[in-house]
Amino acid sequence: MNIPKDPIMLMSFLNTQLRDNYSSLTELTKSCGISETDILEKLSGAGFYYDKETNQIKRKA
DSSP states (O other), X not given: OOOOSSHHHHHHHHHHHHXXXXXXXXXXXXXXXXXXXXXXHHHHHTTEEEETTTTEEEEOO
């Protein structure tokens, strides 16, 4: 799967996928064959994190 490289677009893409198709980030990354660690590092570097409770990527406070 081709995912966006821009962190804002990536966050939006992931949230849409999480809302519509996947119950967790782990499920999404495994299904797409991408590294969850790489995704989390890229998001963290842009000020985002994955909230397991809401199954969403959010901006750090």
